[in-house]
Amino acid sequence: MLLFTQICFAATGKANYSQLKTLSLNVNNGTLRDVFKEIEHNSQFVFFYVNNAINLDRKVSINIKGKKIDEVLSDLFKGTPYTYHISDRQIFVSNGKSETPAVNQQSTRKLTGRVTDEKGEPLIGVNVGVEGEALGGITNSDGMYQLFVKEKNVTLKFSYIGFKPQEIKINSSTNIYDVALEEQVNELEETVIIGYGTQRKISNIGAQSTLKMQDLKTPSASLTTTLAGRLSGVIAVQRTGEPGKDAADIWIRGIATPNTSSPLILVDGVERAFNDIDPEDIESLTTLKDASATAVYGVRGANGVIIIKTKPGKIGKPTISTDYYESFTRFTKKVDLADGMSYMRAANEALINDGLTPKYSDEQILNTQRRLDPYLYPNVDWLKECFNDWGYNRRVNVNIRGGSEKATYYASVSYYNETGMTATDNSIDSYNSKMSYSRYNFTTNVSINATPTTKVEIGAQGYLGEGNYPAISSSDIYNSAMSISPVDYPKMFYINGQAYVPGINPNGGFRNPYADATRRGYSNLSKNQIYSNLRVTQNLDMITPGLNVTAMYAYDVYNEVSLNQSRRESTYYFTNTTVPYDLNGYPILSKTYTGSDVLSYSQSSSGNKKTYLEAALNYDRTFNDHRVSGLFLFNQQQKLLYPQSTLEAAIPYRMMGIAGRATYSWKDRYFAEFNIGYNGAENFSPKKRYGTFPAFGIGWVLSNEKFWEPLSKVVSFLKIRYTDGKIGNSNVSDRRFMYLDQMTQNGGYGYVFGPNGTKYGGYETVNNAVDLTWEEARKQDLGFDVKLFNDDLSIVFDLFKERRKNILLKRENSIPSFIGYNMAAPYGNVGIVDNKGFDGAVEYNKRIDKDWTISFRGNITYNNNKWVKGELPDQKYEWMNQTGQSINAKMGYIAEGLFTQAEIDDMARWESLSNENKAITPAPFATQFGTVKAGDIKYADLNNDGKIDAYDKTYICRGDVPQIVYGLGFTVVWKSLSVGMMFQGVQNAERILAGNSIQPFNGGGGSGNLFSNIEDHWTEDNPSQNVFYPRLSYGSETVDNQNNFQPSTWWLRDVSFLRLKTLQISYNLPKSWVSKVALKNAAIYVMGNNLFTLSKFKLWDPELNTDNGSSYPNTTSYSFGVNFTF
Amino acid sequence: MNMRKYSHNLLSIISLFFVITSCSNYFDQIPEDRLSLKEVFQTRDGALGYLAGVYTYLPDEFNQRQVHETALYRTPGPWTAASDETEYVLADNKAKMINNNTINATEETMVKYRWKSWFTGIHEAAEFMQNIDQTPTDQVSASEKQQWKAEAKALQAIYYFYLVRTYGPVPILKENYKQDTPTDNLQLSRGTVDECFNYIVQLLQEAQNEGLLSNASSDAVTGLGRIDKSIAQAFMIEALTYRASWLFNGQCTYYANLANNDGTKIFPSTPDENTINANWKKVVDACETFFSQYGTRYQLMYTDKNGNDVSGPDATNFDPYESYRRAVRTPRNEITKNKEMIFYRIDNSAGTMEYDRMPNDRRISDGNYKGGSLLGATQEQVDAYFMKNGLSPITGYKADGVTPVINEASGYAESGYSQANYTSATGQIYAPLGTYMMYVNREPRFYADITFNGQKWFSGTNGGNVTDFTYSGECGKKGGVNDYSSTGYLVRKCMGSGDRNQALVCVLLRLSNIYFDYMEALCHVNPTSDNLWEYMNLIRHRAGIPMYGEGDNALSRPTDKDAIMELIRKEKRVELSFENCRYFDVRRWGLTDEFFNKPVHGMNVNGDGESFYQRSQIVERTFGRQYFFPIPQGEIDIDKNLMQNTGY
Helix, strand or coil: CHHHHHHHHHHHCCCCHHHHCEEEEEEEEEEHHHHHHHHHHHCCCEEEECCCCCCCCCEEEEEEEEEEHHHHHHHHCCCCCCEEEEECCEEEEECCCCCCCCCCCCCCEEEEEEEECCCCCECCCCEEEECCCCCEEECCCCCEEEEEECCCCCEEEEECCCECCEEEECCCCCCECCEECCECCCCCCCEEEECCEEEEHHHCCCCEEEECHHHCCCCCCCHHHHCCCCCCCEEEECCCCCCCCCCCEEEECCCCCCCCCCCEEEECCEECCCCCCCHHHEEEEEEECCHHHHHHHHHHHCCCEEEEEECCCCCEEEEEEEEEEEEEEEECCCCCECCHHHHHHHHHHHHHHCCCCCCCCHHHHHHHHCCCCCCCCCCCCHHHHHECCCEEEEEEEEEEEEECCCEEEEEEEEEEEEECCECCCCCCCCCCCCCEEEEEEEEEEEEEEEECCEEEEEEEEEEEEEEEEECCCHHHHHHHHHHCCCCCCCCCEEECCEEEEECCCCCCCCCCHHHHHHCCEEEEEEEEEEEEEEEEEEECCCCCCCEEEEEEEEEEEEEEEEEEEECCCCEEEECCCCCCECCCCCECEEEEECCCCCCEEEEEEEEEEEEEEEEEEEEEEEECCEEEEEEEEEEEEEEEEECCCCHHHHCCEEEEEEEEEEEEEECCCEEEEEEEEEEECCCCCHHHCEEEEEEEEEEEEHHHCHHHHHHCCCEEEEEEEEEEEEEEECCECCECCCCCCEEEEEEEEEEEECCCCEEEEEEEEEECCCCCCCEEEEEEEEEEEEEECCCCEEEEEEEEEEEEEEEEEECCCCCCHHHCCCCCCCEEEEEEEEEEEEEEEEEEEEECCCCEEEEEEEEEEEEEEEEEECCCCCCCCHHHCCCCCCCCCEEEECEEEECCHHHHHHHHHHHCCCHHHHHHCCCCCCECCCCCCCCCEEECCCCCCCECCHHHCEEEECCCCCCEEEEEEEEEEECCEEEEEEEEEEECCEEECCCCCCCCCCCHHHCCCCEHHHHCECCCCCCCCCCCECCCCCCCCCHHHCHHHCCEHHHEEECCEEEEEEEEEEEECCHHHHHHCCCCEEEEEEEEECCCEECCCCCCCCCCCCCCCCCCCCEEEEEEEEEEEC | CCHHHHHHHHHHHHHHHHHHHHHCCCCCCCCCCCECHHHHCCCHHHHHHHHHHHHCCCCCHHHHHHCCCCCCCCCCCCCCCCCCCEEECCCCCCHHHHHCCCCCCCCCCHHHHHHHHHHHHHHHHHHHHHHHHHCCCCCCCHHHHHHHHHHHHHHHHHHHHHHHHHHCCCCCCCCCCCCCCCHHHHCCCCCCHHHHHHHHHHHHHHHHHHCCCCCHHHCCCCCCCCCCHHHHHHHHHHHHHHHHCCCCCCCCCCCCCCECCCCCECCCCCCCHHHHHHHHHHHHHHHHHHHHHHCCCCCCCCECCCCCECCCCCCCCCCHHHHHHHHHCCEHHHHHHCCCEEEEECCCCHHHHHHHHCCCCCCCCCHHHCCCCCEEECHHHHHHCCECCCCCCEEEECCCCCCEEECHHHCCCCCCECCCCEECCCCCEEECCCCEHHHCCECHHHHHHEECCCCECCCCCCCCCECCCCCCCCCCHHHHCCCCCCCCCEECCCCCCCCCCCCECEEEEEHHHHHHHHHHHHHHHCCCCHHHHHHHHHHHHHHCCCCECCCCCCECCCCCHHHHHHHHHHHHHHHCCCCCCHHHHHHHHCCHHHHCCCCEEECCCCCCHHHHHCCEEEECCCCCCCCCCCCCHHHHHHCCCCCCCCCC
16 A cells, blocks of 8 residues: 555656665654654655644654665554654654544545646645634645535635645535646745756756757657757757758857857766757756856856756656657748740840840740640749659657666657658659668666665667758759750650750860769668666765765767769750650750769768766755755766868867866855866867866745745745856867968869879968867846746746957968968957847746646847957958958949939039040949949949949948747647747848849859849839849840849848647547546647748748758648547 | 656656756767878878879869969969960950959959969978878878978979969968967068079979989879979979060069068169070070980970871871871870870869850851850961961061061962862872961961861861851851850860860960070070070971971071070961960060950951951950969958058
8 A cells, every 4th residue: 555655656756856865863852743853854754744633742852874764664653553754854743543634524525626736636634724723734645635514605725835825615516526736836845957966956056958858759769950949048950951951050049150060968867969869768858058067068058058967767657658650841931933935025125125036036035925836835843843843751759667676767659750842753663762760769778776875877868860852952953943944845755755855055064963963873861879878876974974976977879871873864955856756756966064973882880979077076965054066077978070171170079077066055045166177179289278267156046034024925046156267269160270380282283293193292281280279258147037926937037148269260460471371361359249148938837727838938139249350450441350340241243223323314414524524523423343234233332433442342231140030839728728839030140142043144054043022123124123133134245244143132031930840739639438348548639830931031931041941941740630548 | 646756756757858968068979080280191091082182283274274263273364265376255354354454453363363272282282291200101201202392392382383474473481380370470572583583493493403203204104294304494494484585584674673571682783684685595594404304204296197196297198187186185094195185184174175166156056066156266376377488477576566567479369269179299288278368378376276257166076167157157156146256266275176075284384485485585595596496496396387498499598696585476467376375475485565466356247248357356454463463452451461462
């Protein structure tokens, strides 16, 4: 009976405190009350008992050391009738007779009921009281209670630690009142994840945020894609939706250095990629944002830290859960290209504008429109031919979780499969180029209590990923489709069932996009990864209470093999378009490019291997009102990448550091902590190699002060935090061992002497040694944690400020070239960048009544980085200076609109003036690029020198990494039905459009496709300024066409967006149904991802990393799924 | 279990580990066997290899299509397409920036990298000179070290010369600065014209005196391609010629106000006649030294129609077409046969050049025989070739800039088609029957240099096709898409039968260059000198056209200095066409307005049949300030004493 109770509790409670906590107690002839007090004081245990039911004044003596609560209690109550239940930190003691006090049962009414949590699990030991009366009781191991009341209309009060209290008015219709209590997050008990450990949430001072994993369901292989808009402080953008390659770019609080700015990502404490981990296997995801939180990671944490914990085991009966979904996917937005007729009309207009002969006759346009002959008059929508409308993906995950006091376990397997949208050619059966990605994951976490004080944790996880793609990358397919017009040639020629690839360029240029997508072969990518880690934790209470030591060793391997089989078939075109067909009606074709039908083979592989070792001493103890903790930690990591072409790159990457932390708090009101990291780096000479990075933080919980009490009804919690610290970085993307010279052999620097053509030498001084030191940042953070209205509403808000200096920059522009060290620019500690901003999160949860629950959450991140000092010296003109600009800012011209005919006429008049008159008459406008005509873009002459050149360029675009990222979500639960929505948006992201298709006829010879909005351009008949395209011009070899394609504000577009990231509707099947098939829980759900996007930018998905739309788009998915728990 | 003992064991293991790892030198793993400067200079191979590296900043002018490349070595210029000789069809060729005057100091490839490359060469030469002495003498003998140092010094002079002719006067580095020299100590000013040229000549003379071989080919293994005394002399002549020219001697007033921060004028003030003469006299003297010391070693190429050497232009089987062609088209394995070359680059991008100049002929399926038709010769260049009687076919253009003024005496016609094959004396078909008359009865050099519509490509594998540049023709714009001649002509110089991957030598200076420097100098010093006509006629005789004042059908020798100079310019334009002289010559002579500040023309590549032969404007060109490249803006931003060229 007793054992059973405990297991039930373990399954519903949190970490099993009672199994872990050991007590030492020495009471000689004290009262039972004293013993309880002593235990409560030295541990987190709390005793519950009904007054008068237990004789607290009973004298006892007890002397134990290092025993668990179970042993203590059995000792204590030996020989008494009292029984007890332990539920995590709660101990319920009763007198063994009845769980309700004895009252007069004659004139009373018996009320019974069952108290459960929200999931329907019984709660044991809930206090059930009657308003205005002293009587009451507690629930038993089944969650049942019984009470005897005299009054007819009374109110029952239910209270239980960790749950919100609830009241029920009884009426006369029934005597059975079931209650479900709502969990209350208790600030005192809740812990948060911090660097190398956990901390009570109340004492946490660092800026961090945690993701609730139940929200993290998404039909995509990449976990990273889900983060945007879900965690405050995280900036994430997804640049492509291509299966298996769709990892998002992530930054924490934006970018503060031109060097690597990606955060440290730790999975179970080890630096690892997390993209291919199954979301179901993740317990929590936490970001550490400020210096205080990341200091212990030393240099590794310079750009913030993301800590991912996979699910540990749990004491209890094995629980098996299954989740399965099936989704249909489509592109969020497919680029819409012009049809053949619009293309030809626009091309003719462009040619006429340039004074050239139109290329396409009216007859040709008409015949194309009539679809007279698709070979002779092709009209191909290349993107439509290259990509299907629908793809799909599916995932299934099965996991089992359980354990006993001695050991717990979690094990899971999952399968994910996604099919992409590139088209395939049915006539090809010799190979498969269908775009797909399959992944098989496994995760196991086992924790063993090897001795009463020693815990051993073993984790292993891995995956096998298999991707299949066309031989030509999707971006290349897009590029071909953007380069060729719809009317140059048909999709394919067929003669007697035999396929011929159309093509017109003798050197193979202007590739056939359809052939690229379907007929060029395939490539197969196989990835596999194993993460393994072993951790041993030894409790050292025998030395001094609160001390433990832990060590971890991790070993990870990753390999990928890519196999490519590709070919380029010969291309054909009509020998003579005036005699196109033979007597059989087959086209008469000539070979235009000689290729091969045979697939050529190549294979490449790469991988890495990593070992990581960490050892730490931890101390945590309370002395009356004082609470102190400390950490001393050593870690080292070695990572080997292979294959590498140079010895230098093949040398394992090493990292070593020591970290320390000390915290102090008083009465949970005042908090202080000090963190320090000490690191070495391979880039610096031995005397400058080691850096120390300290940080401190202070916190004050105002709401725990006496004076706050009047306010606590409204503001139930308020904490102010401030942290300040130094972090460092030593890494740049392209240089190791900076303190050493670097020479390599490079044939380019060799020279041929002698009659035999023998080449001598070829030494390149790749880099000269530089003696540098750490790139350093000071990070400050001021944070506020507020809870309002009975904790229903919680707000976390942080202001942050970072100044990074001594930034390791390549001195490309600050060393004069004439001293001749131009082989490679050396690095120097030269730059300074400021990064400021705020992030915040709001959460509101309210259970309105038994049937209705609503919750809302929102978060926002804003950051603004700017150069205080860059590497560039002072420029010729102030508007060219880098200072004050953001790191990703781009330069261009300021477009003042389109030239009118009147302006052009003015210029012609001025040109006809004599030289003397020209000298005294100002020109109507500055010389632009080439000869401009009406309808061309007019640029601002910033330096007023009468001509537009690079000195008129200024920073016009802040870049495509958004300044603001926000997310809004809500969930409504009604009985078993829940509806959730999550919106995500970005603001202040810009791009300068450029490239094929988006800039009409910009290629040599007028090449390039057109977008379907090509009609929206300036014409002589409609000389509107409010158009997308300026005057059309054909081919960039004419000077005329250079003016309009300069990077300028004309082509600048705001790519901010707001999208409905997820919509999920799920329904929990009624208990009565599921229990019949031996299930604990079952739910079905439908889910949509990226359902719609609102953006000023309409031509393609604004999140993509492309200036002309030539990128595999992100996908929208519609999923249907089920999950079961056994 | 004894718990305490167990824990203590664990603790001691962990602490032991701390001690071990922190004591070991975890970060002392470095690439031990990596290459270092010291190691390179320990062996002969290494030292010679480093010297070879100093040579790599010499221009590979075969790579002019890729002037935008940002490698430091190879340094081609945009020269031929940035003159009125040619036009690249490629929209992004850097020559276009010069032609339309959009070149500016912020250009990040050509403008920035030529500056960087040649200064890197100068620095690398200094590094070599500093380090070579540490090489053991059993690897490199003391005398060889002297020779190699002299080569490095000559290369410094050559790189300065390339810098000055491209950017105008530049700072002269009198020491080998360290990389971390504070920028404040590097606020160098530009040298004056005189300082720059004097320094170049001084370095070359020192190199000659300090160890250069008198004839590099005396080193049978690693000799060819290296600097010897004759090459140093040739560069001295070139440098002195530039110094004496209009652009640098102060006659050009465009740079009259260009001064350093301390007030020093960078260009000399307008000179008197004596100064001009004195400067030219130096060229004459340097040339005469060259002729007396190396005159027997170098001579013009004279062959029969099969390319076999013949005694001279009077030999019965002498073939001017083949002789001229072989003077500049030298397969790598025939280097020693060409005695006309003075300085050349053996390691080059011949394939790039051959692709540019080979027609993109749709009849040919083998890609090795199909080129890109990228480098079109201009109508202006076509018009410059003489007729077979040695006279210019046209004397200029009418006010519309297109219609030629035909020199009736030359027998030139611009309509109709030929009624018979036009052949050389040795039976070579220059222009087959039915060729447009514009291309008939021209001098042999025309047929060696220009691929025109209706001309046959060379014989042999995939040869013999009649080139058709008309719009719908086999080599026309319509089928070529991006790769077609935009002028209706292709440069043919350096080409021959066979595929487009032949290893050829890139000639940087040949005897003709020196002849023209000599003629030009004499024309200033003593225009009536017989020596002038002697060298002029050496060129004409070899070209197979009537000479001035001697031989069959002799043309009269003018006596007026300007008229003589005009003839020298016309001759040089043809003889050294597409050899990267014209860009600099027209600037040196101050004739940019006449030649470079106007559109270039060609045939109508958008036309078929008769309409193809319509003279058409290809592209507008403007000249204002482009005598020199701008100095890269980035350099000026760092070095506040570095003055930008006027106009930028």
